[in-house]
Structures are given as structure tokens and as C-alpha cells.
Amino acid sequence: MPINIPRELPAGEILKREKIFVMDEDRARTQDIRPLNILILNLMPEKEKTELQLLRLLGNTPIxxxxxxxxxxxHQSKNASKYHLDNFYTTFEMVKEQRFDGMIITGAPIELLExxxxxxxxxxxxxxxxxxxNVTSVMHICWGAQAALYHHYGIDKHALSKKCFGIFKHTLADPKEDLVRGFDEExxxxxxxxxxxxxxxxxxxxxxxLLSKNEEDAPFIxxxxxxxxxxITGHLEYxxxxxxxxxxxxxxxxxxIDVPKNYFPNDDPNKKPLNTWRSHAHLLFSNWLNYYVYQQTPYVWK
Structure with a gap:
């Protein structure tokens, strides 16, 4: 099933070329169906790149x-045009009386700030x-995850001695948990x-x-x-x-800056890296939409 996005959103044409099923707002209004309403708080500076990454994953499910x-x-964004923000984004004041089935809060490159x-x-x-x-389930990514842990649970972040940068192996504490259904053990x-x-x-x-940690024993999911x-402390959407x-x-x-770990072939930055995490990214987002949003949200919010 499709994702419904604004007609002129630049990511739409790219998604169509990639065969992601996209439906614009006009066509969606003609269908007799209860779609899921997902709110994305995009805190990343290069907003169009993040939009595309997330929409690829949200658009590859039956929902x-x-x-x-x-x-x-x-906050005034320095990397996104005023036209883009005015035409494709809204503010909290405009949606605070609404309810959403799911929400994503992205990361932001501000982690060294308190x-x-x-x-x-x-x-x-x-x-x-x-x-x-007002939201059934919220997915928090990277700095967004740290912000949620601090705000909701009082767990602060700490500076690392060296940047965690690269592709890391991860294991699961409970492979039967719905969020990671279909995941490999590593x-x-x-x-x-x-x-x-x-x-x-x-x-x-x-x-x-703690559902998953990486090879350095650091929390992941x-x-x-x-x-x-x-x-989620990393970036499966990348x-x-x-x-x-x-x-x-x-x-x-x-x-x-060090060369990212386990990323470039033979650690050579001149070689094209491979995407070795795509299937698990799709599984994570489809499992979230199905088991934590679709199966849990009320058909009619009261």
C-alpha cells in the first residue's frame, strides 16, 4: 500500500523512480480506507535527504x-529552504489538537550540547x-533516542572518548519480540x-x-x-x-576523523560502500508500523 505525501514534495519523484508506491493527497481522499497517520519531526539539517530515507521505509509495507x-x-533551519519548510512542513501549534497513530523523532547533529x-x-x-x-507509538532515532531517554526516563548521555562511526554487528536479547521479527541473530x-x-x-x-546491543556492548534498540x-541509537534508515x-x-x-569502521571495501575511502543493513531497516519499520502502530491504535480516537 502507498504512502500519502504532498503532491509536489521533491522526494515523491525519486520514490516513484525507485518503484515505491506513492499516492498524492488528492487520490488518497477518494479511497474508503482508514490509513495510519504518521507524524515525522525532522530535526536533521539536510531535511530532503532524511525525508527520502524515511519515506522509502514507510512506503514498503502493506499499510x-x-x-x-x-x-x-x-529554530531556524540553515540547510532547508524557507519555501520547502513553508510548503511541506507544519508546526506543533498547528497539530497539537490532533492525534496520530505513530510518530518518528529523528536525530540532530547537536549531541555534544547539554x-x-x-x-x-x-x-x-x-x-x-x-x-x-496523543500518539500510539513513537520511534526515536539517534539524538532523538537520547533525548527521549533523558526526558521520559531521566537517563543522560555521556561523551565518548572516540566517535562511534561505522558499521557494527548487533545481537538481540529477545528475537521473539515483535519489533525484530525476521531479524538475523547477528x-x-x-x-x-x-x-x-x-x-x-x-x-x-x-x-x-534493552532489546539489542552492538559488538562494543553499547545499547542499540x-x-x-x-x-x-x-x-534506536544508530541509523538503520541511512x-x-x-x-x-x-x-x-x-x-x-x-x-x-577516522575512516568509518567496516564500511569502505578494504577500508579504502575511494571505493564505493555497500548497503549491508537494508533488509533489517525494512523489517524494523514494517514491524513497527504493523505491531506497534496498526495493531495498537484505535480505529477512532476518542
Whole structure:
């Protein structure tokens, strides 16, 4: 089934070329069906790239999905055009009286700041509080996951001695959990972050469950026991070249950056990297939409 997106959204043409089933708003209104309403709070600077990454995954399931993009009203994006934001994004004030079946809160390249130093932290806190009664399930990615752990569960992040950057092996604590149905016992996923969260703090928290960790014993997929919040410290949504783009960007800026681990063939940055995590990215998002959103959300919100 398709994802329903604004007619002129630039990602739409790319998705159609990739054979992702896309339906614009006009056609969707003619269908007698109850689609899922998914809100995406896109905090990433290159918004169009993140839109495309997430829409690929949300559009590859049997469930029809309406997408609403949300931006922060208290922060001015430097990388997205005003036209794009005005035409394809809304603000919290415009949606706070609505209810959504699912929500995604992305990462943001601000992890070295204390949470309260982020200029939109107060607004984000209000949104996270609002999700408790107005969203069935929320997926938090990277910095978004750290923000959720801090805001909802009082678990702070800590700086790493070295950037976690590359493709890492991961294992599962419970392969029978619906979120990871179909996952291999060992699977790969990208990470790109300067901060982490305590595995012990998560394991010892009565409301949380550590579902997956990476080969360095760091938390990867964390769930609240009521299954309302899913926190993913890495980036299964990334394209094959995303880490390469980050690496070459930092090299051009003459920053101290290592070659991403287990990423370029023979660790040669001149060679094209392969996407070795795509199937698990699709499984994660389809399982989330099915078991944690579609199977849990009310047909009619009251």
C-alpha cells in the first residue's frame, strides 16, 4: 500500500523512480480506507535527504500511511529552504489538537550540547509530553533516542572518548519480540555519534528493556515496557553513501576523523560502500508500523 505525501514534495519523484508506491493527497481522499497517520519531526539539517530515507521505509509495507512533516517553530533551519519548510512542513501549534497513530523523532547533529542548551529543547519537551496522550507509538532515532531517554526516563548521555562511526554487528536479547521479527541473530547497522548512553542504566530501569546491543556492548534498540517508546541509537534508515558523505565532508573541513569502521571495501575511502543493513531497516519499520502502530491504535480516537 502507498504512502500519502504532498503532491509536489521533491522526494515523491525519486520514490516513484525507485518503484515505491506513492499516492498524492488528492487520490488518497477518494479511497474508503482508514490509513495510519504518521507524524515525522525532522530535526536533521539536510531535511530532503532524511525525508527520502524515511519515506522509502514507510512506503514498503502493506499499510496505507498518511505523512505529516513537523519542524521546530523555535529554530531556524540553515540547510532547508524557507519555501520547502513553508510548503511541506507544519508546526506543533498547528497539530497539537490532533492525534496520530505513530510518530518518528529523528536525530540532530547537536549531541555534544547539554539538552537544556539546545535552543528548541523547551518546545521539544512539550512535544514529547504531548505524545503521551496523543500518539500510539513513537520511534526515536539517534539524538532523538537520547533525548527521549533523558526526558521520559531521566537517563543522560555521556561523551565518548572516540566517535562511534561505522558499521557494527548487533545481537538481540529477545528475537521473539515483535519489533525484530525476521531479524538475523547477528545483523549490521550504521552508527555516527559522539555520545552514548549507559547500558547499566537502561537494564536497571524498571520501565525499559534493552532489546539489542552492538559488538562494543553499547545499547542499540531500547524499548519501553509499555511499547509506546522505541529508541534506536544508530541509523538503520541511512543510505549506503551517507557515512561516506559525512567522512568526505569532515576531511574537506580538515577535521580529525577516522575512516568509518567496516564500511569502505578494504577500508579504502575511494571505493564505493555497500548497503549491508537494508533488509533489517525494512523489517524494523514494517514491524513497527504493523505491531506497534496498526495493531495498537484505535480505529477512532476518542
Amino acid at each position: 496505507q500511511v498518511n505523512i505529516t512533516f513537523l519542524r521546530m517553530a523555535t 539538552f537544556e542548551e539546545v535552543n528548541y529543547w523547551d518546545e521539544l519537551s512539550k512535544i514529547m509530553d504531548w505524545t503521551k496522550d 545483523f549490521l547497522a550504521p552508527h555516527s555519534r559522539h555520545t552514548g548512553v549507559s547500558k547499566e542504566a537502561i537494564i536497571n530501569h524498571p520501565e525499559l528493556f 531500547i524499548m519501553s515496557k509499555d511499547k509506546k517508546h522505541i529508541m 543510505d549506503a553513501t551517507t557515512l561516506a558523505d559525512e567522512y568526505h565532508r569532515d576531511v574537506a573541513k580538515k577535521l580529525d
